[in-house]
Amino acid sequence: MASGVQVDDQVKDIINDMKVVKSDADATERIRLVVLEIKEGYIKVENIYREKDLSGEEDIFKFFLSLLDKQKCRYLLYDCHFETKESSRKEELVFVMWAPETAPIKSKMQYASSKDSIKKVLTGIKHELQMNDLSDYGTRDQFAEKICRNVIKVEGHAVGK
Numbered sequence: 001m002a003s004g005v006q007v008d009d010q011v012k013d014i015i016n017d018m019k020v021v022k023s024d025a026d027a028t029e030r031i032r033l034v035v036l037e038i039k040e041g042y043i044k045v046e047n048i049y050r051e052k053d054l055s056g057e058e059d060i061f062k063f064f065l066s067l068l069d070k071q072k073c074r075y076l077l078y079d080c081h082f083e084t085k086e087s088s089r090k091e092e093l094v095f096v097m098w099a100p101e102t103a104p105i106k107s108k109m110q111y112a113s114s115k116d117s118i119k120k121v122l123t124g125i126k127h128e129l130q131m132n133d134l135s136d137y138g139t140r141d142q143f144a145e146k147i148c149r150n151v152i153k154v155e156g157h158a159v160g161k
Contacts, residue, residue, distance in 0.1 A: 005114040028052035
């Protein structure tokens with residue numbers, strides 16, 4: 001079921017920037033989190049958090065969780081950094097549809113029916129999560145299990161502790 005909502009061009013540009021991180025780019029300018037909202041018939045950027053914006057955060061995963069408002073549906077793009085037993089550090093994009101049970105029904109329906117519009121521009125993104133409550137993937141362990149096998153750390157913090 002399509003909603004007729006379109007993806008704003010700025011969102012498309014940001015997704016491309018997040019997918020292609022240039023080695024010579026300023027690391028502090030790297031986009032780590034993007035919050036998207038549906039507004040005026042478009043999926044638009046609500047907030048962008050760059051590496052420099054998060055430099056004072058002790059735990060970026062907890063900061064990510066703090067963005068999940070229990071009254072509002074949102075889409076989020078999260079450049080998640082994690083480590084597995086087999087390899088060193090990995091950096092992969094995670095697309096999250098946040099549709100909390102406490103959000104208005106009309107909003108939940110609009111975000112659910114507009115998800116296909118954003119997914120069309122999310123080619124190459126490995127991980128997609130739908131969260132309706134923090135009990136879905138709101139712990140580091142649950143989140144790690146969903147994105148990859150044998151994850152030992154998410155955002156520099158150990159899983160399972």
